[in-house]
Amino acid sequence: MDLTLKIWRQASGLDKGKFVNYKVGNISHDASFLEMLDILNEELVIKGDDPVAFDHDCREGICGACSLYINGRPHGPDRGITTCQMHMRNFKDGETIVIEPWRAKPFPVIKDLMVDRTAFDKIIQAGGFVSVRTGGVPDANAIAIPKHDADLAMDAAACIGCGACVAACKNASAMLFVSAKVSQFALLPQGRPEAHERVQKMVAKMDELGFGNCTNTYACEAECPKEISVANIARMNREFLTAKIVAQKA
Amino acid sequence: MGKLEAKIPHGPLSEKWTNYKAHQNLVNPSNKRRLDIIVVGTGLAGAAAAASFGELGFNVKAFGIHDSPRRAHSIAAQGGINAAKNYPNDGDSVFRLFYDTIKGGDYRAREANVYRLAEVSNDIIDQCVAQGVPFAREYGGLLDNRSFGGAQVSRTFYARGQTGQQLLLGAYSALSKEIGKGTVKMYTRRDLLELVIIDGRARGVIMRNLITGEIERHAAHAVVLATGGYGNVFFLSTNAMASNGSAVWKAYKKGAFFGNPSFTQIHPTCIPVHGDYQSKLTLMSESLRNDGRIWVPKYAEDAEKIRKGTMKPTELSEERRDYYLERRYPAFGNLVPRDVASRAAKERCDAGFGVGTTGLAVYLDFAESIKRLGKHVIEARYGNLFQMYEKIVDENPYETSMMIYPAVHYTMGGLWVDYELQTTIPGLFAAGEANFSDHGANRLGASALMQGLSDGYFVLPYTVQNYLADQISVPAFKTDLPEFEKAEKDTKATIERLLSINGKNTVDSYHRKLGLIMWDFVGMARNKEGLKKAIIMIQELKVDFWKNVKVPGKNEMVNPELEKALRVVDFIELGELMARDALYREESCGGHFREEYQTPEGEALRDDVNFTYVSAWEHKGDDAEPALHKEPLVFEFIEVKQRNYK
Numbered sequence: 053m054d055l056t057l058k059i060w061r062q063a064s065g066l067d068k069g070k071f072v073n074y075k076v077g078n079i080s081h082d083a084s085f086l087e088m089l090d091i092l093n094e095e096l097v098i099k100g101d102d103p104v105a106f107d108h109d110c111r112e113g114i115c116g117a118c119s120l121y122i123n124g125r126p127h128g129p130d131r132g133i134t135t136c137q138m139h140m141r142n143f144k145d146g147e148t149i150v151i152e153p154w155r156a157k158p159f160p161v162i163k164d165l166m167v168d169r170t171a172f173d174k175i176i177q178a179g180g181f182v183s184v185r186t187g188g189v190p191d192a193n194a195i196a197i198p199k200h201d202a203d204l205a206m207d208a209a210a211c212i213g214c215g216a217c218v219a220a221c222k223n224a225s226a227m228l229f230v231s232a233k234v235s236q237f238a239l240l241p242q243g244r245p246e247a248h249e250r251v252q253k254m255v256a257k258m259d260e261l262g263f264g265n266c267t268n269t270y271a272c273e274a275e276c277p278k279e280i281s282v283a284n285i286a287r288m289n290r291e292f293l294t295a296k297i298v299a300q301k302a
Numbered sequence: 303m304g305k306l307e308a309k310i311p312h313g314p315l316s317e318k319w320t321n322y323k324a325h326q327n328l329v330n331p332s333n334k335r336r337l338d339i340i341v342v343g344t345g346l347a348g349a350a351a352a353a354s355f356g357e358l359g360f361n362v363k364a365f366g367i368h369d370s371p372r373r374a375h376s377i378a379a380q381g382g383i384n385a386a387k388n389y390p391n392d393g394d395s396v397f398r399l400f401y402d403t404i405k406g407g408d409y410r411a412r413e414a415n416v417y418r419l420a421e422v423s424n425d426i427i428d429q430c431v432a433q434g435v436p437f438a439r440e441y442g443g444l445l446d447n448r449s450f451g452g453a454q455v456s457r458t459f460y461a462r463g464q465t466g467q468q469l470l471l472g473a474y475s476a477l478s479k480e481i482g483k484g485t486v487k488m489y490t491r492r493d494l495l496e497l498v499i500i501d502g503r504a505r506g507v508i509m510r511n512l513i514t515g516e517i518e519r520h521a522a523h524a525v526v527l528a529t530g531g532y533g534n535v536f537f538l539s540t541n542a543m544a545s546n547g548s549a550v551w552k553a554y555k556k557g558a559f560f561g562n563p564s565f566t567q568i569h570p571t572c573i574p575v576h577g578d579y580q581s582k583l584t585l586m587s588e589s590l591r592n593d594g595r596i597w598v599p600k601y602a603e604d605a606e607k608i609r610k611g612t613m614k615p616t617e618l619s620e621e622r623r624d625y626y627l628e629r630r631y632p633a634f635g636n637l638v639p640r641d642v643a644s645r646a647a648k649e650r651c652d653a654g655f656g657v658g659t660t661g662l663a664v665y666l667d668f669a670e671s672i673k674r675l676g677k678h679v680i681e682a683r684y685g686n687l688f689q690m691y692e693k694i695v696d697e698n699p700y701e702t703s704m705m706i707y708p709a710v711h712y713t714m715g716g717l718w719v720d721y722e723l724q725t726t727i728p729g730l731f732a733a734g735e736a737n738f739s740d741h742g743a744n745r746l747g748a749s750a751l752m753q754g755l756s757d758g759y760f761v762l763p764y765t766v767q768n769y770l771a772d773q774i775s776v777p778a779f780k781t782d783l784p785e786f787e788k789a790e791k792d793t794k795a796t797i798e799r800l801l802s803i804n805g806k807n808t809v810d811s812y813h814r815k816l817g818l819i820m821w822d823f824v825g826m827a828r829n830k831e832g833l834k835k836a837i838i839m840i841q842e843l844k845v846d847f848w849k850n851v852k853v854p855g856k857n858e859m860v861n862p863e864l865e866k867a868l869r870v871v872d873f874i875e876l877g878e879l880m881a882r883d884a885l886y887r888e889e890s891c892g893g894h895f896r897e898e899y900q901t902p903e904g905e906a907l908r909d910d911v912n913f914t915y916v917s918a919w920e921h922k923g924d925d926a927e928p929a930l931h932k933e934p935l936v937f938e939f940i941e942v943k944q945r946n947y948k
């Protein structure tokens with residue numbers, strides 16, 4: 053298939069960006085979206101032009117490195133998958149495809165389609181862990197965990213940290229990301245001892261880094277490639293409230 | 303340098319590690335604060351090590367090429383992690399896990415290391431559960447297990463089809479905890495370009511900042527490389543795009559010996575190659591072989607019809623199918639080790655029974671399991687894998703057989719390390735897939751995650767400490783020493799040279815060519831003529847690369863083409879060493895199959911008299927041939943046998 057690509061080009065965070073049009077031809081329906089961009093980049097390199105920078109690594113939907121706003125949607129038109137998992141059969145011959153980076157203040161553009169998502173790491177560093185050291189822990193089967201809880205924790209833990217939720221949200225809120233981590237630990241006995249402290253620290257860090265508020269539009273859930281549920285946000289709000297009450301009593 | 307001393311502790315196998323720990327040297331808490339450790343790579347092995355060092359109180363600097371430690375290639379592991387817990391009460395034990403691993407590796411791994419691995423495997427599961435890793439559980443609330451190839455017990459712990467993700471996120475959370483506390487300083491988007499040696503010891507690294515292009519110097523008392531495997535030598539592999547061999551190759555060129563470079567694992571169940579624009583191959587987890595049955599048509603005419611598209615696999619009756627693994631290996635059936643399953647698939651396809659448009663594919667079929675267990679059970683077990691398959695191939699695996707073919711997956715070879723995971727350069731340690739240590743000539747499924755975490759959580763914290771114990775009076779190194787100066791200068795010169803060639807071919811075009819040479823001659827089946835030819839072809843490719851490659855842009859910017867070029871330079875040289883090692887090893891063992899050495903039934907034929915050793919290659923200069931050293935493998939505790947999965 054032949055396509056026109058309208059791609060956001062921006063030399064660095066300090067430069068102003070703009071859209072540039074490119075043509076690619078003879079693309080197989082079976083090629084992945086990123087392979088299509090590889091083909092474009094090969095051509096640009098041969099011509100002596102600057103290839104388009106984008107983040108990617110695993111190319112199977114698990115590392116969370118790939119991003120891209122494609123035709124106005126994070127990770128493109130298909131539901132429940134990342135950009136790297138999308139194949140060109142989702143597009144029509146002759147189509148113009150608009151490709152932009154995540155646009156959110158806490159994720160500044162580094163170059164072209166690459167953005168800086170270290171804000172997510174900072175939120176985890178603020179409290180997204182169980183404070184155990186290596187060694188000296190009880191036997192793995194010492195505490196039975198109801199399968200239902202373990203499954204819910206796994207649903208939340210499936211988050212790949214790609215940032216689509218933030219990019220999809222008009223307020224650039226990170227509530228889905230943060231609540232997924234808070235929920236995973238809140239649901240497991242291992243995470244309970246620090247549950248209150250954790251949620252407060254992570255939320256404070258999230259606010260400090262400039263992520264917006266949640267106004268319940270649920271665009272995050274709709275665009276999440278791992279279909280993380282907004283029920284996690286409700287759980288986090290409950291955790292947060294209890295934490296506050298407990299703190300007041302103390 | 304130059305001596306191969308495995309430093310295996312004395313005593314009975316089951317007491318070696320305990321003895322080591324009881325007698326090793328320790329560093330007291332106030333001295334720990336004065337000692338710096340560099341950890342390059344924060345996948346499972348590196349993140350676990352860096353977090354543990356931080357907890358102990360050392361000063362840690364950790365580096366990775368990714369924008370976040372959470373994205374290391376370990377994240378992609380699907381199927382599971384082994385441990386000898388014996389929760390299912392099916393006869394497992396530390397000894398059995400040890401034995402299966404040695405046998406699975408075709409008796410080409412070191413007994414003492416493998417035993418320690420089996421010994422600490424249980425601690426890993428405890429550790430991960432304590433971190434909040436949501437492993438799969440049974441209705442009673444206890445942990446669930448599944449089986450993997452090469453074992454007759456169920457000892458694999460898993461978190462849906464995302465075990466690597468959950469384990470890495472566990473290690474990442476431990477690392478994040480230490481970063482938050484300030485014991486670990488994390489440097490993301492950094493590429494190791496050179497190792498710095500001072501007075502014969504590893505004392506620092508040269509890094510390129512992948513955003514600014516700045517070349518940085520970092521010093522420490524000890525350096526750990528946990529930079530993963532080099533399967534991407536083959537261009538197409540199941541490894542992530544950024545996985546590379548550069549860090550280990552730099553160490554090799556600085557004097558660290560390279561162990562068993564040719565030992566590569568070709569994984570039997572991957573989605574077949576479909577086009578020449580393809581950038582990577584996708585693994586379909588080995589766990590699928592628990593419930594999936596592998597087959598090809600029994601008659602060549604059916605296979606031909608299928609290839610032409612005039613017949614569908616579902617139209618073939620049971621009598622016209624050949625479940626060749628069940629036929630050839632009744633005891634293990636579809637759960638034979640990976641090397642055996644891969645070669646059997648190749649054998650059927652080469653003989654004309656392959657399917658798919660290319661004829662380079664076999665079927666993995668769930669019809670019977672779906673009938674027996676119900677679709678919902680299969681969906682609960684493998685849902686995300688089936689979805690992944692459908693997205694790529696555009697076919698529904700609940701309704702028709704999956705198509706699979708072997709693909710490069712893992713490198714058993716890596717930096718040679720002793721029992722302490724120290725390379726032949728004092729102060730340089732290697733962990734995880736980057737070392738050669740535990741898997742011999744073939745790795746069993748679910749054992750890489752185990753090894754990475756064992757190295758990182760439970761081995762290095764002891765052995766690196768033992769090394770540092772006599773370094774407490776050595777002051778922190780300054781980075782303006784001449785050794786740093788020179789390393790940086792050399793690095794910059796290489797970059798300048800690459801940018802100035804301005805030829806006509808892209809970096810990827812060379813990488814693809816290298817991959818084809820490797821796949822054709824250093825892949826699943828190897829022979830003397832082919833390997834000799836490969837060496838010459840790779841040397842020619844290298845000359846061509848340095849004349850005609852085109853690397854656009856400059857150093858001082860985000861420049862993925864430059865990053866790739868630096869890796870391909872190393873892949874080309876590493877590819878040659880792999881071919882050389884494969885040529886030298888005149889036997890078949892595990893994943894190393896020399897066509898000249900096979901049994902009449904086509905099974906790998908080892909030569910224990912002449913080749914029961916680890917090959918450890920020493921770099922002798924860019925224009926000289928490398929030297930081979932041999933570490934003899936002594937089996938004191940188990941009997942060496944011909945592997946038999948029949």
Ligand SMILES: Cc1cc2nc3c(=O)[nH]c(=O)nc-3n(C[C@H](O)[C@H](O)[C@H](O)COP(=O)(O)OP(=O)(O)OC[C@H]3O[C@@H](n4cnc5c(N)ncnc54)[C@H](O)[C@@H]3O)c2cc1C
Nearest residue numbers: 343344345346347367376381382494530734735748750751
């Ligand atoms: C698709 C797939 C599925 C798998 N499934 C399983 C499974 O189910 N069970 C199992 O046991 N094993 C599995 N494996 C194997 C296993 O995942 C890997 O062997 C293991 O995760 C490697 O971990 P590591 O820590 O050694 O390296 P990696 O996770 O590869 O980490 C390497 C680290 O080094 C950094 N790095 C690399 N190069 C440089 C450089 N030049 N400079 C600076 N930093 C660098 C990276 O940023 C990264 O942080 C699978 C592998 C694949 C490909």
Ligand code: FES
Nearest residue numbers: 109111116118136
């Ligand atoms: S590249 Fe890893 S999720 Fe897309």
